Amino acid sequence: MIPRYTRPEMAAIWEPEQRFRIWFEIEAHACDAQAELGVIPKAAAKEVWKKGKWKVDRIDEIERETKHDVIAFLTNLAEYVGPAARFVHQGMTSSDVLDTCLNVQLVRAADLLIAGTDRVLAALKDRAFEFKLLPTIGRSHGIHAEPTTFGLKLAGFHAEFQRARKRLVAAREEVATCAISGAVGTFANVDPFVEEWVAKKLGLQPEPVSTQVIPRDRHAAYFAHLAVVASSIERLATEIRHLQRSEVMEAEEFFSPGQKGSSAMPHKRNPVLTENLTGLARLVRSAVVPALENVALWHERDISHSSVERGIGPDATIHLDFALHRLAGVVEKLVVYPDNMMKNLDRFGGLVHSQRILLALTQAGLSREDSYRLVQKHALKIWQHGGDFLQALLAEKEVTAKIKPKQLTALFDLGYHLKHVDTIFVRVFGKEGVIPKAKKAKKAAPKKKAAQKSKPKKR
16 A cells, blocks of 8 residues: 555554464464363463564565465464474464454454544534534535535435444444364364354454355455445545535635645645545445455365455555545535525525425415426526526516415525424434524524635634
């Protein structure tokens, strides 16, 4: 992995030194279990823990000759442990070490990913409540639809990342298994007690049937969950990218002092972080198909999955870990322009209220077809030539014959669209989703003046 998209906490899980540390712990814990069974002397097990050392360079040197990484490790370990090393790896096979180690790494990676998701959730919650009642235009097909609030947008993403967290917890559980079952998984030369012992020490569960490898449907599910989380990251990143477009400018990434947007155009402020997140999401998703293809191994074991996992294991987890923290930073510092949101809401002279007029006409006794025809006729004129939708309707006798002017004007109340915001927030955040009425009144009606921006909070 390149340092540009790597956080040291996640990278450390995949470093060779850490991998060999886990291998050693698997072997040493297995020795303890064998000693408990009386298969090997207890003194030998203690000797393994006491003298167990290794050097990555030396292991690499031995592997160049043996062409076998586990044997190279065991050989180097024996150089330090001495005679007691003959009791190491009793009845075990390479996959017992490799698969159990991989699952330990994936579990630890999942813990970091869950922590990253928690940071995203905290940022989304904070900003959702900050803009809970800030009106903004909702869009479908990229076209103005009806009013919503910016807080509701963020609350929707918060709900999605709640699901993302559950997926990561499920992914962690899926791979938290251990296999110490020997050749073809029959326990012929190693007692199942050893597997249970090692699993408990490493915080794993024994794999029910491991053949000679842990079944790869577990890993396929793991990487599939990561891919869905990555897609959620991309969805939020794409939303921010659209809102930052010059024609929209309702929100944008924080532009730090000294930052440059273009080598050619000094005025540019580009959404580079969210574009980067879109690319990282693609990389995480690229692990899914290889992980799925790893499921169908030959008979009790082959190693066609090995080269794949050496790549996608670190790549997918490191990329997703980096993306989660980058996304959290984007949300934490997101600059929001309330007055631009109001300006965009009013851009088409009140057309966003067309459905209320349509429904009011049908309630007043006009057929839905005639109601739609009347409303659309004036809406299209406003869309193409500009104007004020309310004034156009007030001048239409077919409309005022059904709806009195005062009632018609009331149908353009923006607050109508916000009446169930609390209900949605309670669904997402629980009882704390309701805010005091005083705060509601303060936030419900942003003033119309020159575009101002909300400054990101200091963090």
